[in-house]
Amino acid sequence: MSSEQIPSAAPSLSRLIQELQKLPGIGPKSAQRLAYYLIRLPDDDAYALADAITAVKQQIVLCAECQNLTDDSPCSICSDSRRDQDVVCVVEDPLDVLALERTRCFRGLYHVLHGVISPLNGIGPEQLKLKELYARLSGKQVQELVIATNATLEGEATAMYIRRQLAGSELKITHLARGLPVGGALEYTDELTLSRAFQGRQEL
Ligand SMILES: [Zn+2]
Incomplete structure (x- = not known):
């Protein structure tokens, strides 16, 4: 069952379900459960999650030495x-x-x-x-x-x-x-x- 088959879902909710379904190990049912869970989260918690995803995508680079993921290159190990x-x-x-x-x-x-x-x-x-x-x-x-x-x-x-x-x-x-x-x-x-x-x- 895909999220398109839930006619009652608001478009923004369908979109979230579709994005969650792209995660490894998350099927359509889990995606729906997660989406409804996120909707019920306090605003601060939900925005903190969204911010963490944005920050990781903006800040994480590969260490120029070891190629590990890091915020700063060279990484703390190198x-x-x-x-x-x-x-x-x-x-x-x-x-x-x-x-x-x-x-x-x-x-x-x-x-x-x-x-x-x-x-x-x-x-x-x-x-x-x-x-x-x-x-x-x-x-x-x-x-x-x-x-x-x-x-x-x-x-x-x-x-x-x-x-x-x-x-x-x-x-x-x-x-x-x-x-x-x-x-x-x-x-x-x-x-x-x-x-x-x-x-x-x-x-x-
Ligand atoms: Zn390194």
Whole structure:
């Protein structure tokens, strides 16, 4: 059932329902429930939500160094001089940075690819933040690259691709240990498993 099938809904309400339906995991029924919930919210709360969406769209940029989402570039991790500048951990997306930061076992820097190589979905290496990665590696004193892509076919293929691209470089290239569930996303891995995988990382 789509929102167009609710003849009684006012146009502004239909519009809100349609926008909410575009969110991941939100079907037509949930969109309607959310819309009616938002209508009943106190004005301040509803405008605060709308403002937060506007602010995030206006302020969030990619960190020029690690490509993570940030309000200010370079981000707080890249500009933290206490972090180990020799090690860069490559992840698929910003949520993986949060997952790894929660483990507190990694004190180096990150590089966010914003995806994985996926020929079926038409995503090739040129659509990932790989150029930016190679530029970082050539310019700075990075000694170790930890590849922490997800344990999926695409994640593995992307890790292999990066390793091949960097073959012959002096860089030590490691990979998270195989304690991670196959097919599993870093984001949903519990902190203990993730920190063990990090500590047990192996050279590729
Ligand atoms: Zn950064």
